[in-house]
Structures are given as C-alpha cells and as structure tokens.
Amino acid sequence: MxxxxxxxxxxxxxxxxxxxxxxxxxxxxxxxxxxxxxxxxxxxxxxxxxxxxxxxxxxxxxxxxxxxxxxxxxxxxxxxxxxxxxxxxxxxxxxxxxxxxxxxxxxxxxxxxxxxxxxxxxxxxxxxxxxxxxxxxxxxxxxxxxxxxxxxxxxxxxxxxxxxxxxxxxxxxxxxxxxxxxxxxxxxxxxxxxxxxxxxxxxxxxxxxxxxxxxxxxxxxxxxxxxxxxxxxxxxxxxxxxxxxxxxxxxxxxxxxxxxxxxxxxxxxxxxxxxLRLGRPGVNVIACPTCGRLAGDLFSVVDEVEEAVAKRGFEKDLNVALMGCAVNGPGEAAGADLGVSLGRGRAHLFKHGKIVGTVDQGEIADAVIDLIERWDDEA
Structure with a gap:
C-alpha cells in the first residue's frame, strides 16, 4: 500500500x-x-x-x-x-x-x-x-x-x-x-x-x-x-x-x-x-485516569472543562492536559499546549511547558477557558 x-x-x-x-x-x-x-x-x-x-x-x-x-x-x-x-x-x-x-x-x-x-x-x-x-x-x-x-x-x-x-x-x-x-x-x-x-x-x-x-x-x-x-x-x-x-x-x-x-x-x-489529530482543528482534552495519588476533585474539573469547551466550539488546535497528582502531572501538563497539574486544593497552570500561574481548584475551569480564549493574543 x-x-x-x-x-x-x-x-x-x-x-x-x-x-x-x-x-x-x-x-x-x-x-x-x-x-x-x-x-x-x-x-x-x-x-x-x-x-x-x-x-x-x-x-x-x-x-x-x-x-x-x-x-x-x-x-x-x-x-x-x-x-x-x-x-x-x-x-x-x-x-x-x-x-x-x-x-x-x-x-x-x-x-x-x-x-x-x-x-x-x-x-x-x-x-x-x-x-x-x-x-x-x-x-x-x-x-x-x-x-x-x-x-x-x-x-x-x-x-x-x-x-x-x-x-x-x-x-x-x-x-x-x-x-x-x-x-x-x-x-x-x-x-x-x-x-x-x-x-x-x-x-x-x-x-x-x-x-x-x-x-x-x-x-x-x-x-x-x-x-x-x-x-x-x-x-x-x-x-x-x-x-x-x-x-x-x-x-x-x-x-x-x-x-x-x-x-x-x-x-x-x-x-x-x-x-488521532486528523480532524478539523479543536481543543483536545487529556485527563489522567486517576488513582489513590489523586489530589483534589479532578473529576469535576474535567467535566467542567469538557462541557465548557464543547459549548464554545473552539477551533483552536490545542492539547489541554488535566492531571491529578505530582507523579505524571507536571510532565504531562508541561508536554501539552496548556496543562493543569493538581495539588492539594490548588493547581499549577502550564503553557508550552512553563508555569504561568497557580489557582485554587474551584477556579481551574474558568482559568483554562480564559487561557484558551486569549491563546492567540498571548501565543
């Protein structure tokens, strides 16, 4: 072939x-x-x-x-x-x-x-x-x-x-x-x-x-x-x-x-x-499977982010990684376009591998959506 x-x-x-x-x-x-x-x-x-x-x-x-x-x-x-x-x-x-x-x-x-x-x-x-x-x-x-x-x-x-x-x-x-x-x-x-x-x-x-x-x-x-x-x-x-x-x-x-x-x-x-990164541009949400190392309520964060992304219909071609602990979290989040590494009630935000902020868990979804919306301005 x-x-x-x-x-x-x-x-x-x-x-x-x-x-x-x-x-x-x-x-x-x-x-x-x-x-x-x-x-x-x-x-x-x-x-x-x-x-x-x-x-x-x-x-x-x-x-x-x-x-x-x-x-x-x-x-x-x-x-x-x-x-x-x-x-x-x-x-x-x-x-x-x-x-x-x-x-x-x-x-x-x-x-x-x-x-x-x-x-x-x-x-x-x-x-x-x-x-x-x-x-x-x-x-x-x-x-x-x-x-x-x-x-x-x-x-x-x-x-x-x-x-x-x-x-x-x-x-x-x-x-x-x-x-x-x-x-x-x-x-x-x-x-x-x-x-x-x-x-x-x-x-x-x-x-x-x-x-x-x-x-x-x-x-x-x-x-x-x-x-x-x-x-x-x-x-x-x-x-x-x-x-x-x-x-x-x-x-x-x-x-x-x-x-x-x-x-x-x-x-x-x-x-x-x-x-497979073959379709039309869009936000691809990556989330860890979670385990006993999970720090915080990652399930709610993932649901909120996916719902918000779907509602807005973003056409920006981005990988967003939502990670729940310190083992794979920082590495996976740093490897994505936009990443979140959850800690004890707080989370680091990564953009192209660099930490750009820290937010409380209740603010994660809003912070992620805000970064996506401003992506072109700040890229």
Whole structure:
C-alpha cells in the first residue's frame, strides 16, 4: 500500500501523519445559490458522515434533522430512499440541505435514477441487492453523465448469494470479492468516481476487509462498523475499527453507526479524528485516569472543562492536559499546549511547558477557558 503524508499541528510542531494514496471524488451541492463541494480522497481532510433516521418524504422533518447533524459537524448526510414517496421528496431535500446529500438505494435501481435527477451529491448502491447487471450499468451511465460519484456499499448482512455460498460466511475475502466485482463493472463503463465501503458488524473482520481493499485499489474508502450497537457499546467498536485503520493511514471518510440519536454519530466521529489529530482543528482534552495519588476533585474539573469547551466550539488546535497528582502531572501538563497539574486544593497552570500561574481548584475551569480564549493574543 503506497502511503502519502499530511501534516497536522501538535504542540506547535507539524508531525507527519501517514495517509494511503487514493484518487479523489468530489461531492457538489448548492446552498443559497452558492456552489460548494466536499472532497473525498486524494489527501482531502477526512469527512464525517451520518444518516437521518426519520422518513425522507417528511421533508420538513428530514431537513430539520439534516440541519441538526450539520450543526453538530456532519460534512455529508445520507438519507434512505425505500419508497416512491421518498424518491419524490429528494429534490426538495437537496434544495433545502446545508450539506451534500447522499441517496441510500437498495433493491430498486429506478430510485437511484430518480435521485440523480433530483440533484443528490452521491448515490450509495448495495451490490448485494441492486439487481440485474444492466440496471447497475444504467445507474452508472446516468451518474457519469451528471458527474455524480457512486459509493459501492458492501455490507456483511446483504452479500450476493453466490459469494456467500463460495466463502461460507461474510469473511473479509467475501466482502472484498463483492466490492471488486462491482468495481470491475464500473471500470468497464469507464466510471471512476467511486467510493468503496466494506462494512462488517465484526470489528476484526471489518478491519481485515478494508486492509484487503487498501492493498489492492486506490479508490477512496468510506469506513464504518455496521450495526455497531448502542451509545454504550457502539463508540467503542467504531473507535477500534475506524481508529485502527485511520492510524495506518487508511480511510477517507467515516460514519459511526449507532442505535441512538444520529447527532451522537457525528460527535463520536469527530472525537475519533481528534484523538488521532486528523480532524478539523479543536481543543483536545487529556485527563489522567486517576488513582489513590489523586489530589483534589479532578473529576469535576474535567467535566467542567469538557462541557465548557464543547459549548464554545473552539477551533483552536490545542492539547489541554488535566492531571491529578505530582507523579505524571507536571510532565504531562508541561508536554501539552496548556496543562493543569493538581495539588492539594490548588493547581499549577502550564503553557508550552512553563508555569504561568497557580489557582485554587474551584477556579481551574474558568482559568483554562480564559487561557484558551486569549491563546492567540498571548501565543
């Protein structure tokens, strides 16, 4: 797998982050008469996606949900199109959306054609149920004419029967074969605006499936663990699966699938990226796990700081370390952009490794937020 690199700031430096080399596709959309785009692959920032849970044909409700996802940081939103009334509503949804809309198509290729006419930014087709090869080719030709990308969305729960019969169960090789079968269809049609996903509910199999693709193709990859579970378990599975691949430079856009309010998918997705220093700029809070050496109420301090940071939506790319004792505290705090080392009722404040003040425990959160707000003035 050929790797390129991108830079991300960390503590005033720019360490290299590996990124798999991939071709690029462009999702185009119009907002208030202004042409906009989201690029996937080719070194573009890794985008975060989510999907609406309401009925697409409820246009006001659908748009309200899309706006909420966009406000939470979603770069792209996918909508389900299982019925004729959903396909009929797509033009209105596209016209009112602040972000690119992806039409999620299963079983009925006619809905894909209608989605393209409605002006969606991308169409996701499921190779396991799209139907006859000639139907798929018709969709590809229509997408090519309009310059709209297609995502080949392979899913472990809906593989083609002959592939399942061959491999016995949805093992990584089966997902890979399904994806490549349809890549070949695209290439025969001269269609190259393709994004691929091979989602699996088993995290290990998911990782191996994407690694197979990354080694054999240069198409951009959409990462996700399908059916990952609730808000309690899903973020863990998604962080392991998506995070493992991103850490190796694999992945161009992500979706965290949760059985919960979709806004949580966006928040978790950005947190995964932030943890790897791959996402959009923002404050990254580091806190020690605490132990019997803890001096003071670090739990409350961490909660206060995280809540305040989230509320203000800072775009400053900073590491903030909140540490609770004299063992690792000073060193970790000094190594961050901004650090706190808790003592007996008081705390030292560090900026780029130098102590800049001492405050009482009850003043820590306010002092940290104040330093973040004045960071550019004092840097």
């Amino acid at each position: 050929e790797l390129s690199t991108e830079e991300s700031q960390q503590a005033g430096q720019a360490p290299q982050r590996p990124r798999r080399h991939s071709r690029q596709v462009v999702l185009r959309h119009t907002v208030d008469g202004e042409e906009r785009e989201v690029r996937i692959g080719g070194g573009a920032p890794i985008s975060v996606q989510s999907m609406t849970t309401g009925k697409t044909h409820d246009v006001p409700g659908c748009l309200a949900e899309i706006r909420g996802l966009a406000e939470a940081g979603a770069d792209v939103v996918r909508v389900a199109v299982p019925r004729p009334e959903d396909a009929d509503a797509l033009a209105a949804v596209v016209a009112g959306s602040p972000v690119p809309i992806v039409a999620d198509i299963h079983f009925n290729y006619q809905y894909a054609l209608q989605a393209l006419e409605a002006g969606v930014a991308k169409v996701r087709i499921n190779p396991g149920n799209i139907g006859k090869p000639e139907w798929e080719r018709e969709v590809l030709r229509a997408a090519k004419d309009r310059g709209v990308p297609i995502r080949i969305g392979v899913n472990s729960g809906s593989l083609e029967k002959d592939i399942l019969d061959k491999w016995g169960f949805p093992r990584p090789e089966a997902l890979f074969e399904s994806a490549m079968r349809h890549v070949e269809v695209c290439e025969r049609e001269g269609f190259e605006d393709v994004v691929i996903s091979v989602k699996h509910s088993d995290v290990y199999f998911m990782i191996q499936s994407y690694r197979l693709l990354a080694a054999e193709t240069d198409y951009p990859l959409h990462l996700g663990v399908t059916e990952s579970g609730s808000l309690k378990t899903g973020p863990i599975k998604s962080s392991i699966g998506i995070g493992s691949l991103l850490a190796d430079g694999i992945g161009d856009t992500i979706r965290v699938s949760l059985a919960a309010d979709s806004v949580n998918e966006v928040l978790v997705g950005h947190q995964i990226l932030k943890s």
